[in-house]
Each structure stands twice: as C-alpha cells, then as structure tokens.
Amino acid sequence: MRIRKMSLCVEQIRHVCTLGAFESVLAIKRAVPIVHAGPGCVAKLWTTLGSQNGHQGSGYVGGHAIPCTNASEKEVVFGGTDRLRTVITNTFDVIDGDLFVVLTGCTSDIIGDDVGEITRKFQAQGKPIVYVETGGFKGSNLIGHELVLDAIIDQYLQPQQVEPGLVNIWSSVPYQNTFWSGDIEQLNILISSLGLKPNVIFGPDSSVDAVNNIPKAQFNLVISPWVGLRTAEHLEDKFGTPFLHYPALPIGPTETSNFLRTVGEFAGIDPSVVENVIRKQEDRYFYYLERAADTLLETRLLPRRFITVADSLYALGIAKFLTNDMGLIPEKQFITDDTPTNYQSDVAAEFAKFTNDIVAETTFSNDGGFIEEEIRRLKIRSRPLILGSSWERVVARDLNAYQLSVSAPIGNEMVLSKSYVGYNGALQLVEDIYSVVLNDFM
Amino acid sequence: MSINLDRSQVIIREKRLKSIVGYQGTIKDLAEQSQSGCLKNASRGFSQATNCNSGCAQGYLSSITDAAIVNHGPIGCAGDVAGANAGFQWGQRIRGWNQRNVRVINTNMSEKAVVFGGDKILKEGILKAYERFKPKAIFVTTSCASGIIGDDIESTIKSAEAEIGIPVVPVFCEGFRSQIWASGFDAAFHALLTRIVKPAEKKRPELVNVINFVGSGRALITEIFGRLGLVPQFGTQYSSIEEISRWSEAGATISICGTLGGYMGNGLEQNFGVPYVTALQPHGISGFDDWLTKLGETVGKEKEVEEYLAEQKILAAPELEEIKFKLKGKKVVVGMGPSFAHNYIRFLEDLGMEVVWGFSWHYDAKHDHGGCPSCTVELTKKDKDIPVSVSDQQNHEVINLLSKVKPDIFIGRHPGMSVWATKMGIPAIMVSDEYSAFGYQGTIEFGHRIIDALTNNNLALNLSKRINLPYTEWWLEQDPFEFLEQNNKRTESENKKNVAVR
Ligand code: SF4
Numbered sequence: 001m002r003i004r005k006m007s008l009c010v011e012q013i014r015h016v017c018t019l020g021a022f023e024s025v026l027a028i029k030r031a032v033p034i035v036h037a038g039p040g041c042v043a044k045l046w047t048t049l050g051s052q053n054g055h056q057g058s059g060y061v062g063g064h065a066i067p068c069t070n071a072s073e074k075e076v077v078f079g080g081t082d083r084l085r086t087v088i089t090n091t092f093d094v095i096d097g098d099l100f101v102v103l104t105g106c107t108s109d110i111i112g113d114d115v116g117e118i119t120r121k122f123q124a125q126g127k128p129i130v131y132v133e134t135g136g137f138k139g140s141n142l143i144g145h146e147l148v149l150d151a152i153i154d155q156y157l158q159p160q161q162v163e164p165g166l167v168n169i170w171s172s173v174p175y176q177n178t179f180w181s182g183d184i185e186q187l188n189i190l191i192s193s194l195g196l197k198p199n200v201i202f203g204p205d206s207s208v209d210a211v212n213n214i215p216k217a218q219f220n221l222v223i224s225p226w227v228g229l230r231t232a233e234h235l236e237d238k239f240g241t242p243f244l245h246y247p248a249l250p251i252g253p254t255e256t257s258n259f260l261r262t263v264g265e266f267a268g269i270d271p272s273v274v275e276n277v278i279r280k281q282e283d284r285y286f287y288y289l290e291r292a293a294d295t296l297l298e299t300r301l302l303p304r305r306f307i308t309v310a311d312s313l314y315a316l317g318i319a320k321f322l323t324n325d326m327g328l329i330p331e332k333q334f335i336t337d338d339t340p341t342n343y344q345s346d347v348a349a350e351f352a353k354f355t356n357d358i359v360a361e362t363t364f365s366n367d368g369g370f371i372e373e374e375i376r377r378l379k380i381r382s383r384p385l386i387l388g389s390s391w392e393r394v395v396a397r398d399l400n401a402y403q404l405s406v407s408a409p410i411g412n413e414m415v416l417s418k419s420y421v422g423y424n425g426a427l428q429l430v431e432d433i434y435s436v437v438l439n440d441f442m
Numbered sequence: 443m444s445i446n447l448d449r450s451q452v453i454i455r456e457k458r459l460k461s462i463v464g465y466q467g468t469i470k471d472l473a474e475q476s477q478s479g480c481l482k483n484a485s486r487g488f489s490q491a492t493n494c495n496s497g498c499a500q501g502y503l504s505s506i507t508d509a510a511i512v513n514h515g516p517i518g519c520a521g522d523v524a525g526a527n528a529g530f531q532w533g534q535r536i537r538g539w540n541q542r543n544v545r546v547i548n549t550n551m552s553e554k555a556v557v558f559g560g561d562k563i564l565k566e567g568i569l570k571a572y573e574r575f576k577p578k579a580i581f582v583t584t585s586c587a588s589g590i591i592g593d594d595i596e597s598t599i600k601s602a603e604a605e606i607g608i609p610v611v612p613v614f615c616e617g618f619r620s621q622i623w624a625s626g627f628d629a630a631f632h633a634l635l636t637r638i639v640k641p642a643e644k645k646r647p648e649l650v651n652v653i654n655f656v657g658s659g660r661a662l663i664t665e666i667f668g669r670l671g672l673v674p675q676f677g678t679q680y681s682s683i684e685e686i687s688r689w690s691e692a693g694a695t696i697s698i699c700g701t702l703g704g705y706m707g708n709g710l711e712q713n714f715g716v717p718y719v720t721a722l723q724p725h726g727i728s729g730f731d732d733w734l735t736k737l738g739e740t741v742g743k744e745k746e747v748e749e750y751l752a753e754q755k756i757l758a759a760p761e762l763e764e765i766k767f768k769l770k771g772k773k774v775v776v777g778m779g780p781s782f783a784h785n786y787i788r789f790l791e792d793l794g795m796e797v798v799w800g801f802s803w804h805y806d807a808k809h810d811h812g813g814c815p816s817c818t819v820e821l822t823k824k825d826k827d828i829p830v831s832v833s834d835q836q837n838h839e840v841i842n843l844l845s846k847v848k849p850d851i852f853i854g855r856h857p858g859m860s861v862w863a864t865k866m867g868i869p870a871i872m873v874s875d876e877y878s879a880f881g882y883q884g885t886i887e888f889g890h891r892i893i894d895a896l897t898n899n900n901l902a903l904n905l906s907k908r909i910n911l912p913y914t915e916w917w918l919e920q921d922p923f924e925f926l927e928q929n930n931k932r933t934e935s936e937n938k939k940n941v942a943v944r
Contacts, residue, residue: 009567010517010550011574012543017518032912038586038617039834040494043858044521051857052524061912063858064837068491076590076618090488090925094838094917096910106516106587107618110556136516137556137587366517369547369574390524394543409524411531 012368012391013048014336014408015176015311018134020045020141021148025101026062027174027181027202028211032097033061036084036115037105039070041136049141052390053408054178054415067091071107080113088122088129098208099156101148102131109135123155128208130155140338140366142227142311145173149231152211153238160216160239167191167267168199168217168235170228171249177313178410182419183249187223190250190422193277194260194269215239221263223249225312225350226343247350249317252325252426253282254355285423292430295438296326302437303402305329305380309371309388310407311337312347314420315362318387318406321426323354328385330360331378336407338366375399385433402436445635445709445810450596450612452632452705454495454620456483460807463492463621465832466923469784469800472830473822476807476814484928492803492834493856494617498626500546500583501526503613503633505533505679506686510545510577512567514560514595515585519617520548533656533680545575551587560588561598568602568610578683579609581633589616609683611637621834622804624701624779631706634678640687641714647693650737651716652676653703659877659884666881670738670746678706690714694740696733698876699723700781700815701806708810720811722820723781725879726789727755727762729817758882765889770794772896775847775863777801777840778855780832782873784817786853787828789879793889798847800830801840803856831923835859841913842922844868851895867906869895 019041022033035042046063050056058065067090069075069083084102091100102119119131132151134144169187172180184203191198199217201210220232220243232243244266250259257278264274296302306328308315312335322328330351339347344364351360365371368391375386375395384401386392390411396403405413406420420429446453455461464484465472475481496519504511504526513520527544534541549567551560564582571580582599595612603610615629650667652674660676667674672693678686689695695710696719697703707718721736722729731751738747772795776786783802790797809815821828833839841862844852852863852870860870871891873879879888911918 008550008563009512009570010520010548011546013517013520013523013548015517016521017516019518020521035491038494039492039621040497040522040617040623041518042491043493044497045518046521046858047525048521048523052528057861058858060910064490064492064835065862065912066491068489070489070492070621070834071586072618072621076586086487087489094488094914095912096914097912106585107590110587110590136518137551137553139552140517366550369570390527391543394541397541411524411528 010367012372014366014368014389014391015140015142015338016045016048017136018138018141018144018147019103019105019136020049020176021132021134021144022066022101022103023049023141023175024145024148024173024202025103026059027206028099028208029206030060030098030208032091032095032100033066034088034091034100034102035066035068035105036080036102036108036113037068037071038107039068039072041105042066042068045141048409049175052411053175054410054413056175056415061095061097067095071105076107076111079111080108081115081118084113084115085118088118092127098128099211100127100129101151102129103134103148104132105134106136109133128156141176142173142337145176145227146230150234153214153231153234157212157215160213162218163216164218165195165197166199166213166217167196168201168214168220169223170220170231171223172313173227174202176408177311178406178408178415179419182417183421185417186419186421186425190256190260191221191263194264194267194274196267215241217241219243219266222246225316225347226339227313227337247316248320249313250422251317251420251429252321253285253423254324255317255320256422256426257282281423285427288427289430292434295434299437301383301441303328303385304382305331306385306387307331307334307375307378309334309336309386309392311335312339313337314407316347316350318420318429319351319360320354321429323358323360325426326430330354330358331380331384332374333360333362334371334374335362335364336366336371339364402433402440404433404436445705445712447636447709447713450636451614452625452628454625455622455628455804455806456620459809461622461804462807462832463804463834464926464928465805466926466928467830468827469818469821469830470827472805473814473818481807484926486836486925487927488838488925490835490837493623495620495623495626495629496583496585496615496617497522498623499613499615499630500626501529502627502630502679503581504544504546505530507680507682508578509581509683510547510571510575511581511583512564512571513546513548513583513585514551514564514567514588514593515549516551516587517548519585520546529656536656536658537680545571545577547571547574551585556587556591559591560593564593564595564598565602568599569606572606572608577608579611579638581611581613583613584616586617589619609637624804627702628705631709634686635706635709635713638683638686639689639710639714642688642690644691645693646691647741648673649692650674650741651689651692651695651710653678653695653697653706655679655698655702655876658875659880662881666734666750669750670743672741672743690716692716694719694737696721696737699779700809700817701779702781704810718811720809720816722788722817723785724881725785726792726885727882728792729785729789730881730885754882758886761886762889765886765893766794768893769889771796772851773798773847773849775799775801775844775849775852776854777852777859778873779803780805781815781817782855784815784821786873788817788821789885790853791824797828798849799843800828801833802830803834805832837862838913838917839922841866841911842918842920845918846922851892864902865905865909865911867899867902869899869902871895
C-alpha cells in the first residue's frame with residue numbers, strides 16, 4: 001500500500017476550492033447562498049460542480065441567481081464590507097428564502113473583511129443568516145462543505161428535545177458527488193426500511209425545517225470514509241448526539257446487508273426486523289443477477305480488473321462491490337478528494353478489508369495528470385475497466401479500456417436521480433458497466 | 443487608444459474602451475452618450491454572480507494545440523477548465539482529430555502560499571507543465587489571490603523561461619481587476635501579440651485571419667473565400683503556436699465577433715500592418731453582406747463579393763420570405779454579449795420580429811479602432827428606437843423585465859441564462875455556436891429554429907406551471923432597474939413607457 005502526499009500542482013481538477021460549498025447551501029431547499037467574492041468564482045466553481053458534473057443546472061437560486069458582491073478592485077483596495085452589507089440588505093427584499101448563508105472568497109479573506117461583524121448585525125435583527133469564511137486557499141470544497149455545516153451548527157441551531165428514531169445522514173456531498181441526490185434518496189429508503197426516520201437535510205425532500213431539526217436526532221450517521229466526521233463530532237460536542245461512523249458507501253448485497261445490520265444494532269432495532277428487510281432485498285437483487293449471469297460469465301471481452309479514480313467515498317464503495325460481489329480484481333485505486341493527511345491511513349486501511357484477503361493498492365492524489373501517467377504505466381493483461389471522471393475518457397481510449405464516469409467532473413452523462421447505492425444501485429451499476437462493454441462491439 | 447505592446451499587462455476595457463456594465467435606456471441614447479464621451483457606468487445596490495476575465499483568457503488560450511497553461515491560484519480558479527475541456531472535445535470532434543484533454547495546470551495555492559508567497563509554486567508549475575506536455579509556449583494566467591498577495595510573476599516567469607527555453611508568457615487576468623470578462627480575451631490576445639506573433643518574413647495577400655471560437659463554419663467560409671480567391675486561416679483557437687506566429691503574414695484580419703476580435707485585429711493592424719475589417723457581424727443577411735463587402739473592399743475583391751452576394755440573394759429569397767411571414771410581429775427579448783446582442787437585434791428586426799428589449803452583458807463605448815461599435819451605430823439608423831440595458835447577466839433584472847414584457851421568445855447566448863426564460867414558460871433559444879445565423883443559409887436555418895421553438899413550447903410551459911422563481915413578489919412589482927444607480931436615470935414615466943406591459 002502506498003500513501004502519497006498531495007502533489008503541489010494539479011491538472012484535470014476533480015474538486016474545487018472551499019467556496020464551492022455554496023453548492024451545499026443550494027442543496028437545501030429554499031436556502032440561499034450570498035457570495036462575497038470575485039465576479040467569476042460562482043461561474044467557475046459551478047462548472048466543475050454543476051454544468052460539467054452530470055449536467056446539474058442552477059436549480060432554484062443557483063448560477064446567475066446567486067446574490068454576489070462581484071468584488072472589484074475598489075473592494076480589494078478599500079475593503080468590501082459596505083458592499084456586502086448593501087447586497088445582504090437587498091437580498092432579504094429580493095430573494096425568497098428561508099435560510100441565508102454568506103460565503104467569502106479569496107479577495108475578502110486575504111484583505112480581511114470582517115464578515116462576522118456584519119452578519120451578526122443581521123442575526124441580531126432576527127434574520128436567518130450565518131456566515132462562513134471559505135477563501136479558496138483554505139482547501140477543497142469538501143472541507144468547505146464541513147465549514148458550512150459548522151457555521152450552521154454554531155450560529156443557527158438551537159437545542160431540541162430528542163425525537164427517538166430520527167437520524168441525520170451525512171454522506172454524499174451535494175453536487176461534488178455527481179449522484180448525491182439519488183444517493184440520499186436511496187439511503188433514506190434503506191434507513192426507513194429499518195423503521196428509522198431520516199431527517200432529510202439535502203436534496204429533493206429537504207427543507208430548512210430539517211436543518212432546524214438536526215439537534216433532535218437520536219443519532220448522526222456518517223456514511224463516508226472521512227467527510228462528515230467533523231460534523232458529527234461537532235454535533236456530539238454541542239448537543240450530545242451520538243454518532244455512528246460507517247466508512248463505506250453501501251453498494252451491493254455484501255456491503256448493504258452489513259450496513260443494515262450495523263445500523264440496526266447501533267439503533268437497537270430487533271435483529272429479526274433487520275434480517276427480514278435484508279432477505280427480501282437480497283432475493284430481489286439475486287433474481288436480477290441470476291438473469292444477468294449468463295452474459296456476465298459468457299460474453300467475450302469481459303473486464304477482469306478495474307481501476308477507480310474517484311473521491312474516497314465512491315472509490316471504496318465501488319471497489320468493495322466489484323470485488324466482494326462481482327468477482328473482479330482491483331487494480332490501483334486513485335483517491336482524488338484531497339483527503340486530509342490525518343485521515344489517509346484510516347481510509348487506506350479500508351481498502352485492505354476485502355474478502356479473499358484481497359488488498360487494493362491506494363494512491364492519494366488530486367492531480368489528474370499524475371494519475372494519468374500512473375495509469376499508462378500499469379501492465380494489465382485484459383482490457384481494463386476504468387471507473388473515473390470525464391477526464392479519463394482520453395486515457396481509456398488510448399489504452400483500449402472500458403470507461404464509466406462515476407466521479408466529478410462528469411460531462412459525458414446526464415445524471416438526474418440515478419444512484420449506485422444499496423441493492424438497487426448495485427443493479428444500476430452492473431447495468432451501466434456491462435452496457436459500456438456491450439456497446440463497445442455492437 | 444492605440445494598442446501598446448511594450449506593456450506586459452493589457453489595459454482593461456473600462457479604461458481603454460470606456461466599457462460599462464450598468465445602463466438602462468435606449469439604443470440611440472446609448473450610442474449618443476458614448477459618442478459624446480459622457481457615458482458613465484451605473485453601479486447596483488444588488489448584484490448577482492457574473493463571470494471573471496480569467497475565464498475568458500484561460501478558456502480561449504487552452505485550445506491552442508501545442509501550448510500549455512499554468513493557472514496561478516487556488517484550485518477553484520481552474521474550476522472552469524472542465525468546461526473549457528468540454529468545448530475542446532467538441533472542437534476536436536468536429537475536426538475529426540484524436541481527442542485529448544486541455545493542458546492546464548493549476549498551482550493549487552494554499553494558505554501557506556498566500557502567507558509566504560507563491561513564486562516557488564509558480565515556478566514548479568511551469569517546470570511541471572514543460573515536463574508533462576513539452577509545449578511550444580506556456581501561458582501563465584493569474585488569479586485574485588496571486589494578484590492581491592503581489593507575487594513577482596514576471597521575474598519568476600523570466601527565470602523559468604531561461605531554464606526551459608520556450609516562451610513563458612504572463613496573462614494578467616485577476617478576476618477583481620475588471621468587471622468586464624471580455625477583458626480576458628484582450629489579455630489572451632495581448633499575450634499572443636507581445637510574445638508569439640512575429641513580424642512577417644513574407645506577406646501572403648490572399649490569406650485572411652478569421653478570429654473565432656470553435657469554428658464550426660470553417661468549411662463554408664473556406665468555400666466562400668475560395669470563390670473570392672482568398673484563403674482563410676482560423677484561430678486562434680485550434681491553431682498551433684507556429685501558425686499564430688505567422689498571423690502577421692495575412693492580407694487582412696476579420697472576426698466573427700467585435701467583442702472578441704477587436705484587440706487582436708487592431709493589434710495586428712497597428713503593430714504588424716495587417717488591416718482589420720471592422721464590419722458588422724455576419725449574422726443575418728445585412729450583417730453578412732456588410733462583413734463580406736468590407737472584406738472585399740479591404741483586399742480588393744469587390745467585384746467577386748458583389749457577384750457572390752447577388753447569387754445568394756436570389757437563391758435564398760423564397761425561403762426568407764416564408765420565414766418573415768411566419769415571424770412577423772413576434773416579440774423577442776435578446777440577451778448576449780454586446781456585439782452579439784446588437785447584431786442579433788438588427789438581424790431579428792430584419793426578420794420582421796419586434797425586439798422589445800435588448801440586454802447586453804457589457805457595452806464598449808468605443809472599439810480599439812477608435813469609433814463607436816459599428817453594430818450599435820447601425821441600429822441608430824433605424825426609425826424605431828429600441829429599449830436596451832447593460833446588465834452583466836443580472837438575473838433579477840432579466841427575470842423582472844421578462845415578467846413584465848412577456849415576449850414571445852427569448853434569445854440568449856451565455857450558459858445559465860436562457861434557462862430562466864424557459865422556467866417562466868417563455869420559449870428560449872441559446873445561441874452557443876458562433877456561426878448560428880451565419881450567411882444566407884445560416885439565416886434561413888436560424889429562422890426555422892425560431893419557428894420550431896414557437897411551434898412547441900411544452901417543456902417550458904410544463905416547467906413554468908410547477909416551478910417557483912426565487913424572487914419575492916415585492917421584487918417582481920418593482921421597476922426592473924430599481925437597483926441601478928444611474929445618475930441620469932430616466933424618469934419613472936419614461937421607464938414605464940419602455941417597460942410597458944405589451
Ligand atoms: S478568485 Fe478571482 S480569478 Fe479566481 S475565479 Fe474568483 S474572480 Fe476569478
């Protein structure tokens with residue numbers, strides 16, 4: 001196993017800077033970002049996270065509808081607080097929203113605008129508004145996502161009476177993970193099937209009410225190698241809510257059944273209830289898989305080995321499914337989410353926990369150019385399967401590999417409610433992978 | 443103002459061309475104010491996300507075939523590269539090339555670099571770009587962060603250049619520097635004019651530089667120019683450094699867009715003696731006629747052009763009549779960059795439609811040749827004065843106005859804009875290809891596109907029934923330009939007249 005420090009330069013970017021977390025705000029229905037940054041930040045970040053990522057559009061108040069100070073030379077020289085105050089004041093009149101989140105960019109953070117002071121004045125008037133410093137140089141938008149949640153926890157949430165059975169789920173990061181909204185829907189279905197009640201913070205069923213209810217949860221459920229842990233820890237500190245950390249995205253029967261048992265046990269649910277759910281779901285899964293088996297085993301040119309280039313969430317979830325359930329062999333797994341160094345060894349350890357003692361070699365790098373070089377160096381006997389982003393389409397063509405886009409940016413597919421999560425998601429993934437294979441020669 | 447190639451940094455449009463992003467009035471007033479030199483920018487008390495010049499500079503340069511870009515900034519400033527790559531895939535596809543990715547490296551500026559300076563990581567980025575791509579030139583694009591912390595870009599570049607022996611060229615395009623993203627095109631062309639274009643060794647009078655974007659119209663232009671005895675050279679996207687270095691050899695330069703091509707065209711004229719054709723854009727019949735005629739005048743092919751156009755006129759006449767009949771009196775709102783906007787306004791009026799409002803995302807009071815933009819002047823010659831505004835994709839203004847004037851159709855050009863009209867149930871067309879409505883056949887095709895959009899608007903209608911706009915009722919009751927702090931703001935009654943519910 002190899003752990004590599006982040007390279008300094010980055011080519012073929014797969015995530016953006018801290019400010020990209022304004023997309024997490026957009027993922028909450030009727031929540032409104034107010035961006036205090038240069039004129040181009042929103043459009044640029046939205047390209048990687050939205051338009052070129054499954055073609056996720058502007059939605060309710062995204063894209064050019066986002067209130068923004070468009071900080072110019074004047075603000076850089078004389079400070080941008082007056083401009084920000086004006087924009088916030090008018091936003092309350094113009095935009096119809098329930099929660100407002102001020103996010104800063106490089107210009108404001110470097111010149112040191114006191115955004116907190118301005119926001120607190122609006123908070124004192126009873127406005128539902130928080131602020132967060134997300135200057136691009138602070139790190140990735142995954143870090144930004146956690147910073148936004150920190151801001152909401154610290155500046156907005158109020159203690160609540162705990163509601164038994166209510167669960168907050170912290171998993172796919174909105175817009176960054178192309179399938180996030182479908183994933184959330186699938187995770188909600190899985191959790192509900194155990195008799196628990198998911199508190200839906202992001203996605204089609206979200207609301208600011210759900211945000212208000214975060215402290216009501218019986219527990220927080222982190223389904224992710226590392227993103228979201230900080231949020232759960234923060235909520236434990238502040239409201240005493242316990243949390244369960246499940247490091248892999250459950251895809252396919254092996255992992256999903258294990259996931260349901262783990263959650264069931266943590267929530268104190270009768271094992272017979274859990275086993276019942278699992279049996280029904282597995283029966284359905286294997287009904288379909290049995291039908292696919294002929295082709296999966298008897299078609300020419302089937303991939304035997306796969307390379308994943310994705311955020312740790314998907315790399316791990318997909319690798320576990322393809323290895324433990326589909327009998328493929330993991331080649332190198334490239335983890336591109338700029339995993340903070342203190343989490344890297346824990347994340348890498350998860351890639352050593354496969355059946356048959358298989359260990360997937362991991363490389364941490366957010367530099368697509370480096371990854372491409374590494375892929376070209378690999379000696380693979382069969383036609384490989386590359387699960388990555390649109391960036392990998394070029395190397396896949398050169399190496400005569402099969403390619404399926406599973407991580408940002410995805411410009412070559414439209415993604416609406418699709419998800420690879422759970423039993424049903426695994427069937428979807430099998431459909432997608434083998435359709436690529438079959439399309440290749442038909 | 444003449445184009446000064448001794449500077450390393452381009453002068454931004456606000457200073458060079460007196461460009462603005464805030465105005466509301468009419469086309470005649472706009473032209474008059476810019477000609478008398480008293481046009482002023484109006485600021486806004488409320489604003490929404492626009493774009494920055496780094497996007498234009500980086501996007502434009504990234505499709506030069508054998509160059510690389512080092513973007514010096516935090517990783518988000520390269521967030522648009524995925525989009526540039528999507529465009530690049532398309533451009534390669536329509537040329538039948540083997541597709542590869544754009545070559546852009548970002549220096550991934552961290553907190554540490556912001557505090558201690560980013561010169562070292564910039565140098566590393568340049569060396570890495572050289573090692574990875576073996577390019578013929580490297581362009582270094584700057585960001586807000588690198589601009590504010592004051593990295594000594596030029597000396598870093600010089601030292602890197604000495605090591606690797608290819609041109610390493612700064613492209614100053616910090617987002618905060620200019621409110622006009624088209625300043626980024628100038629920054630890109632300035633880099634090419636200062637360091638890539640070489641004085642001509644031999645002149646090729648038959649050669650015509652054609653400044654465009656993706657260049658879908660290449661085959662048609664090659665055919666037309668061929669009849670005139672001319673050879674087009676398209677670019678500078680999808681050209682090599684070597685090809686661009688010889689742009690000085692051409693007999694003339696012409697552009698598909700006045701906003702895009704002005705700096706390069708005038709730079710070539712002023713510094714390398716290649717005349718720049720300042721015509722209307724070739725969209726719609728009158729635009730195309732003017733474009734080709736002025737080219738003919740510049741290179742001495744008047745007669746050939748005249749013949750060609752006469753022939754086209756006869757061929758296209760019946761279909762054009764049919765289109766005009768179907769579109770007569772349809773109300774349209776246009777929202778595009780200034781050259782496209784003012785050219786499409788003319789073109790749509792020529793088709794018999796009624797342009798009830800024209801948004802341009804910015805406006806250049808003059809162009810680099812010194813005069814007011816020809817497409818704007820042309821519009822002032824019409825009897826009818828057209829209400830216009832300059833609104834850098836200010837969504838609240840556009841939506842408010844659309845909700846009041848309720849046009850039959852909205853025609854836009856930039857991503858993330860036409861969709862809002864659709865959400866209101868208004869049919870919309872996005873003109874993403876710069877050669878839409880080009881020449882006679884293009885005009886006919888575009889006419890049919892409008893007719894089709896008007897024929898079945900079910901997607902927009904169904905969406906509008908179920909979708910809520912993010913604007914408060916209060917806002918939709920206000921004047922669309924309520925937040926525009928314009929000194930000579932038109933009186934409320936004049937405003938009402940312009941924005942009258944039709
Ligand atoms: S930080 Fe500046 S250069 Fe970077 S995207 Fe934002 S406005 Fe553009």
